[in-house]
Amino acid sequence: MKDFIIPPMDWKDERDMGTPAKVGAPVTLSIDGFDVTVPEGTSVMRAAAEAGIQVPKLCATDSLDAFGSCRLCVVEIEGRRGTPASCTTPVAPGMVVRTQSDSVRKIRKGVMELYISDHPLDCLTCSANGDCELQDMAGAVGLRDVRYTAPDGGGLANHFAARNTSGEANPEWRPKDDSNPYFSYDASKCIVCNRCVRACEEVQGTFALTIEGRGFDSRVSFGAKTDDALASDCVSCGACVQACPTATLQEKSVIEMGTPDRAVVTTCAYCGVGCSFKAEMQGDQLVRMVPYKHGKANRGHSCVKGRFAYGYASHKDRILNPMIRDRISDPWREVSWDEALGFAAKKMRGIQAEYGQKSIGVITSSRCTNEETYLVQKLARAVFGNNNTDTCARVCHSPTGYGLGQTFGTSAGTQDFDSVEHTDVVIVIGANPTDGHPVFASRLKKRLRAGAKLIVIDPRRIDLVKSAHVKAAHHLPLRPGTNVAVVTALAHVIVTEGLMDEAFIRERCDWDEFQDYAAFVSDPRHSPEANELLTGVPSAELREAARLFATGGNGAIYYGLGVTEHSQGSTTVMSIANLAMLTGNLGRPGVGVNPLRGQNNVQGACDMGSFPHELPGYRHVKNDDVRDLFKSVWGVEIDSEPGLRIPNMLDAAVDGTFKGLYCQGEDILQSDPDTKHVAAGLAAMECVIVHDLFLNETANYAHVFLPGSTFLEKDGTFTNAERRINRVREVMKPRNGYADWEITQKLANAMGANWSYMHPSQIMDEIALTTPSFAGVSYTVLEEKGSVQWPCNEAHPDGTPLMHVDGFVRGKGRFIVTEYVATDEKTGPRFPLLLTTGRILSQYNVGAQTRRTENVVWHEADLLEIHPHDAENRGINEGDYIKLASRSGETSLRAKITDRVSPGVVYTTFHHPDTQANVITTDYSDWATNCPEYKVTAVQVSPSNGPSEWQEDYAAQAAQARRILPAAE
Amino acid sequence: MSPEKMVRMANQIATFFKTQPKEDAPARVASHITDFWEPRMRAQLRDYVEQGGDGLDPIVVQAARLT
Numbered sequence A: 001m002k003d004f005i006i007p008p009m010d011w012k013d014e015r016d017m018g019t020p021a022k023v024g025a026p027v028t029l030s031i032d033g034f035d036v037t038v039p040e041g042t043s044v045m046r047a048a049a050e051a052g053i054q055v056p057k058l059c060a061t062d063s064l065d066a067f068g069s070c071r072l073c074v075v076e077i078e079g080r081r082g083t084p085a086s087c088t089t090p091v092a093p094g095m096v097v098r099t100q101s102d103s104v105r106k107i108r109k110g111v112m113e114l115y116i117s118d119h120p121l122d123c124l125t126c127s128a129n130g131d132c133e134l135q136d137m138a139g140a141v142g143l144r145d146v147r148y149t150a151p152d153g154g155g156l157a158n159h160f161a162a163r164n165t166s167g168e169a170n171p172e173w174r175p176k177d178d179s180n181p182y183f184s185y186d187a188s189k190c191i192v193c194n195r196c197v198r199a200c201e202e203v204q205g206t207f208a209l210t211i212e213g214r215g216f217d218s219r220v221s222f223g224a225k226t227d228d229a230l231a232s233d234c235v236s237c238g239a240c241v242q243a244c245p246t247a248t249l250q251e252k253s254v255i256e257m258g259t260p261d262r263a264v265v266t267t268c269a270y271c272g273v274g275c276s277f278k279a280e281m282q283g284d285q286l287v288r289m290v291p292y293k294h295g296k297a298n299r300g301h302s303c304v305k306g307r308f309a310y311g312y313a314s315h316k317d318r319i320l321n322p323m324i325r326d327r328i329s330d331p332w333r334e335v336s337w338d339e340a341l342g343f344a345a346k347k348m349r350g351i352q353a354e355y356g357q358k359s360i361g362v363i364t365s366s367r368c369t370n371e372e373t374y375l376v377q378k379l380a381r382a383v384f385g386n387n388n389t390d391t392c393a394r395v396c397h398s399p400t401g402y403g404l405g406q407t408f409g410t411s412a413g414t415q416d417f418d419s420v421e422h423t424d425v426v427i428v429i430g431a432n433p434t435d436g437h438p439v440f441a442s443r444l445k446k447r448l449r450a451g452a453k454l455i456v457i458d459p460r461r462i463d464l465v466k467s468a469h470v471k472a473a474h475h476l477p478l479r480p481g482t483n484v485a486v487v488t489a490l491a492h493v494i495v496t497e498g499l500m501d502e503a504f505i506r507e508r509c510d511w512d513e514f515q516d517y518a519a520f521v522s523d524p525r526h527s528p529e530a531n532e533l534l535t536g537v538p539s540a541e542l543r544e545a546a547r548l549f550a551t552g553g554n555g556a557i558y559y560g561l562g563v564t565e566h567s568q569g570s571t572t573v574m575s576i577a578n579l580a581m582l583t584g585n586l587g588r589p590g591v592g593v594n595p596l597r598g599q600n601n602v603q604g605a606c607d608m609g610s611f612p613h614e615l616p617g618y619r620h621v622k623n624d625d626v627r628d629l630f631k632s633v634w635g636v637e638i639d640s641e642p643g644l645r646i647p648n649m650l651d652a653a654v655d656g657t658f659k660g661l662y663c664q665g666e667d668i669l670q671s672d673p674d675t676k677h678v679a680a681g682l683a684a685m686e687c688v689i690v691h692d693l694f695l696n697e698t699a700n701y702a703h704v705f706l707p708g709s710t711f712l713e714k715d716g717t718f719t720n721a722e723r724r725i726n727r728v729r730e731v732m733k734p735r736n737g738y739a740d741w742e743i744t745q746k747l748a749n750a751m752g753a754n755w756s757y758m759h760p761s762q763i764m765d766e767i768a769l770t771t772p773s774f775a776g777v778s779y780t781v782l783e784e785k786g787s788v789q790w791p792c793n794e795a796h797p798d799g800t801p802l803m804h805v806d807g808f809v810r811g812k813g814r815f816i817v818t819e820y821v822a823t824d825e826k827t828g829p830r831f832p833l834l835l836t837t838g839r840i841l842s843q844y845n846v847g848a849q850t851r852r853t854e855n856v857v858w859h860e861a862d863l864l865e866i867h868p869h870d871a872e873n874r875g876i877n878e879g880d881y882i883k884l885a886s887r888s889g890e891t892s893l894r895a896k897i898t899d900r901v902s903p904g905v906v907y908t909t910f911h912h913p914d915t916q917a918n919v920i921t922t923d924y925s926d927w928a929t930n931c932p933e934y935k936v937t938a939v940q941v942s943p944s945n946g947p948s949e950w951q952e953d954y955a956a957q958a959a960q961a962r963r964i965l966p967a968a969e
Numbered sequence B: 001m002s003p004e005k006m007v008r009m010a011n012q013i014a015t016f017f018k019t020q021p022k023e024d025a026p027a028r029v030a031s032h033i034t035d036f037w038e039p040r041m042r043a044q045l046r047d048y049v050e051q052g053g054d055g056l057d058p059i060v061v062q063a064a065r066l067t
């Protein structure tokens, strides 16, 4: 298929080169008389492709290792007997290859003839028409007739006809498997090339597919014979669909709509991996999303969310017109944009006149683009005249900002994702990558299958601990809330056994501070043995893990919200940084400290100055020089005092000093802890402006609703967990009329600002002008290079894949003493269990998007995971409705009995508003940043027969608050 | 914010800096609070200290004078 692609593809070649690229010494050979030089280990097929010669092929594709089964790619090589397969034959110096000759032509024709003899000839009506490699190859080899016929009296010898001409059923035929909501498997078209099986193994690492049977009987199977795609281990990543050369595995959207005619490269709006995609279009309709081969975060892979879960963009719940109301008990009124913005501006200015300049604020979202976020914080600082701006990153990664800032001097992951290919020992702590960061997990699993070792530190037995062909060397199943004790014990072992990298520490870190730190961790009270009772981690296992990490080669640490969302979140981040410095694991590929960011633009939201104490680029508002710089660009004085953080805003609202909020793309009522307190804060405000795609839970308390645009409908950039600035491109016009940055600009102007941005690229230019680490970033540069990792400036014009290579950003790395302090949240007789929370693969965050897609087939409700022992004690059976109560509140949901959680620990997700897991979570928070302690709540679980009173009241209030008056004629 | 919550937040900060090797905990608590707490919150803390500072870590009481 010929794609029309934006940006134009001259900067990267999208052809299928047949086999993966290699690195190695140059080798020169001759192919059809042309001299070609390629790295050692390259296949003859790829070498030919480099020279512009496409050897026919079926079982090879460049995302997979060569397999050599179809024999369509045979060539002649001087001095070698027979006709070797070019995909499996590596190049050799001086080799002389001929890709065409009478004999190879004959072989290829014969191969195709065999394939086509067992393939239906309904190309014209086939869903892959125009996008089928079998079709292409039949053409390429000049297949003109098929001489094979069914043997006499032998019945049907094919897989594609349901019945023979006398109406007898064909035992070889299988009906289509349509169980997966997004793709279908039509066995009648399969050529058994094995590409799908290999994609599932090599690219995705799930091993859901096998080839069952032999010879003529062999066919692709989703595991056990009874399994259909949906019931199998398949995680619906789509890698097999992408790899399939025929219509056998095909997107349902393509079956329905036909092949796309243009493609736009853009970035996934779900998790912090930040996968690049081609949005393949027909007119303004999205046909499918295909992971972009040259996307540096994902290298052509994706997960079920990014590839398939875009249906929310056209969901009927989407609000497309602005709405207002005087009181939250009133129904919504649809009005014009001017009226809505005028209403909002007047209310906000009125509140400031009555309650003071600091009585209003904004919340930016990690789901929005950098440009949008930058504008929203600028709205607070330059138009409201205060620093009341915070971001939902407050509730996830604010401790990363503080902890890494204190130790290394900058708040960001140190590596790129490619780095995992060079790692030898990986610690995954407080993260569940196979669910939360699936594409990173696939890349990690690939490295683990190649021999790297894994240490998992998590209360739950997450999938990585043991799954197909992956097994953790050590799983340290700690009690929730004891991260600091465990990481400090690891450091204890390393220091007391003399396993640290002293040369690195002497050269790169502050030696005096190291002395203090070493004395601290060496204290016997930090030994694994002394902490065993507290942490629940067997000391021998912990010692082994520490030794492995210190001596096993390149060591990398990946962590998630299981680290940050604790009373000691910031301390744990520092302890992780200590561990990396201690073992010299910084500043080169394969090592580092890598926060896995939950949402797509958490990194960007932090970079863009969303936090109330710092301007873009992590510069504190107290610094005169920084304020002066922004004053010179913005033309207004900037407040030198930090503003309110989200929890502080809500507290101030309850106290009556905070009255107005502009909340963009964020659902604080569902996502923030202690729902009742959030609801009370929102209810106390006089003007809540919600800017979102849907009437989310927060909107139940809103006075103004501004409809938002999806990532498909606007230009901008997202910055992923590896600091990579990726372009988001408008593939269709905003259905609500305006891109989100335009809406913020209109609101600012309605409040008296005089902004005149014509395009997000101008916002990026302003970011580059004011923020040193972005100085070299512009849309032109991004167009040229595809993406860059900040810092990108004069010193690093191509960006910075690895941080702290020759020295830390702050100069010397700082070791910080990390004393374990127990959280105040303690179990007791009333609340004897510890609740911890997380997410699952198919759903995302509060679920506003994914719940409005077919992904619900995998997760239609939040469940409470409970250990069989705890369940039995309470008389709870699988699937029972249970009541979950903490000192904050209670809710009810269904139980799932599993030993993935330890006795004493229960676990749930927070994707569904009717569960409201955050009614249970408390207002305890990280000591340094107020990041809420989602991961530890003392609870009790008991049988129940239905929704709690709160759930019922809430549902009633929500139904009431969501009424929309029919538009006036 | 409720006094209990403020006391808890302030004490948490003191608890961290008390564990640090250098002897300047009150100054560091004060600077943390000035960097991250909005003026309203700092005023509430100072008022609370004036009124006796019930439940506050002594380091916080010293720090409050420096904010």
Ligand code: SF4
Binding pocket: A196, A199, A200, A204, A206, A207, A208, A209, A233, A234, A235, A236, A237, A238, A239, A240, A241
């Ligand atoms: S969709 Fe992904 S997980 Fe499922 S079978 Fe295909 S490659 Fe395997």
Ligand code: SF4
Binding pocket: A189, A190, A191, A192, A193, A194, A195, A196, A197, A220, A243, A244, A245, A246, A248, A249
């Ligand atoms: S389903 Fe597709 S990729 Fe898999 S073996 Fe059949 S033709 Fe090949």
Ligand code: SF4
Binding pocket: A268, A269, A270, A271, A272, A273, A274, A275, A298, A302, A303, A304, A305, A306, A307, A437, A438, A439, A440
């Ligand atoms: S959700 Fe994450 S892993 Fe999945 S496609 Fe999007 S960015 Fe990639």
Ligand code: FES
Binding pocket: A056, A057, A058, A059, A060, A067, A068, A069, A070, A071, A072, A073, A074, A085, A086, A087, A088
């Ligand atoms: S492409 Fe080489 S054997 Fe199939």
